[in-house]
Amino acid sequence: MLVEKIKAKGHRNVTAKHKTTFEITKENHLTPRGDCIIAISADKSLPELSREFRNSLKNEKAKLKINLHCSNLTEKITACGDPNLTLKHPTDMVIRKSSFICDRTLAIKANKAAIDLNKEFVKKLKEGEEVEIELKVTE
Numbered sequence: 001m002l003v004e005k006i007k008a009k010g011h012r013n014v015t016a017k018h019k020t021t022f023e024i025t026k027e028n029h030l031t032p033r034g035d036c037i038i039a040i041s042a043d044k045s046l047p048e049l050s051r052e053f054r055n056s057l058k059n060e061k062a063k064l065k066i067n068l069h070c071s072n073l074t075e076k077i078t079a080c081g082d083p084n085l086t087l088k089h090p091t092d093m094v095i096r097k098s099s100f101i102c103d104r105t106l107a108i109k110a111n112k113a114a115i116d117l118n119k120e121f122v123k124k125l126k127e128g129e130e131v132e133i134e135l136k137v138t139e
Contacts, residue, residue: 002053006133008039010070010125016114020098023114024133026091036094036114038068038122039131046087046106049135056137057081057107064107066095067134068117071124075117079107081137106135 011030016022018036028041046054056062062081067074079095089104099108125131 002050002056002137004044004049004053004135006042006044006135007130008042008133009130010038010128011040012126012128014038014122014125016117016122016125018114020113021094021096022110022112022117023095023104024093038114038117038125039133042093042133045091046089046093046104049087053135053137054085054087056139057087058083058085059139061139063138065134065136065138066107066110067136068121068131069134070121070129070131073118073121073124075112075121077110077112079110082108 013030013032015035021036023037024039024042026042026045064079066077084101086103092104093106094104095107095110097110
């Protein structure tokens with residue numbers, strides 16, 4: 001099992017209303033239109049994940065477990081890797097319920113999108129709390 005840890009933070013404009021994706025970005029600002037963005041100012045982007053981690057995520061059998069820790073709350077999401085992932089975007093990491101893949105995609109076929117996150121968890125993000133993102137790839 002390969003693990004990557006990322007630190008980011010919430011923002012007052014987090015709405016978490018997107019029905020099919022959620023995003024974590026290195027950008028340090030967020031407009032109200034970014035309804036899929038749940039965390040900003042991430043300390044890593046897709047190309048900065050270890051080569052070993054990225055390669056294992058590109059396996060057709062790869063499963064990604066995503067644990068989001070904020071305040072005293074935890075969200076658990078599962079998603080899938082894919083051989084077509086490029087993992088090249090310099091700032092954005094998008095987790096999708098669909099199978100759509102572009103340079104921003106970290107994982108597909110997720111069991112949750114932004115709108116599915118616990119409302120208390122989203123409230124903490126909206127207050128600007130720090131969030132720890134733990135990514136675990138298994139095959």
